[in-house]
Amino acid sequence: MARSSHAMLTGVPPRSPKDTFITVYGRKPVLEALTDPRLIVDKIITADNARGGSLSAILAAAKDRGVPVQQATAHRVKVLAGNGHHDQGVLADVVAPKMRPLPDYLEELAQLPGDTPCALLVLDAVTNPGNVGMVLRTATAAGIDGVLLPRRGVPAIDPLVIKASAGVAFRAPVLRAATAAEGCAQLRAAGIRVLGLAGDASVSLLRDPLPERVALVLGNETDGLSDAVRAELDGTVAIPMRGGVESLNVASAAAVACYELLRRREA
Structure with missing residues (x-):
């Protein structure tokens, strides 16, 4: 594929569509995206064998908003959707304005004063779309x-993730890296302390000091932090547990961590 003129002039490769758009598939989710004025839909792709009244409604909504519609084979639509059972022959690329590659964020952070705080989360093999x-x-x-x-x-970020987020996923500050371990390594290289949430940690998330620039890593729902990510950590912190409870659901742990970081920032 030819590089854009901007890329050739700057030497910076063009951003991957996966770091720019959220792909929505299925007729109801696509129609909902088209009829939500808060969302910018880049394009619609339909399977060349797709038929039906709901598709007509999608095409009419796309025309009303001036969204281009492309056709592809049914197989191609399934590949692009990444889901072979629920695409229903249509998908939409929706602009995610706050989603970007991790190096872009780190480059922007590097331009700020060194004492500018930052608070990040990292998801390490969190596999449940509802939790994400x-x-x-x-x-x-x-x-x-x-x-x-x-x-x-x-x-x-698919319809299941979007539904669990109540639509917030479209405007969430998502950062992308190839793997969690690679992302953690990039964060540490940029001077951000990377701490994993672990039940056996001796440092308390709620009581002990935290760095001004910190990333907290949330592990898999069953197995916790992966070995590859543990090798990239600066340390671990624990959420205090009472009443014989061993751990929290990863989404609940994230809620505790997020609001503790907010509390510290506003203190």
């Missing part, structure tokens, strides 16, 4: 600067 969506909603509500969603090991 709830984390994005909570992090956005608490004003977290970014949530690192690696391209591998975490579900794509």
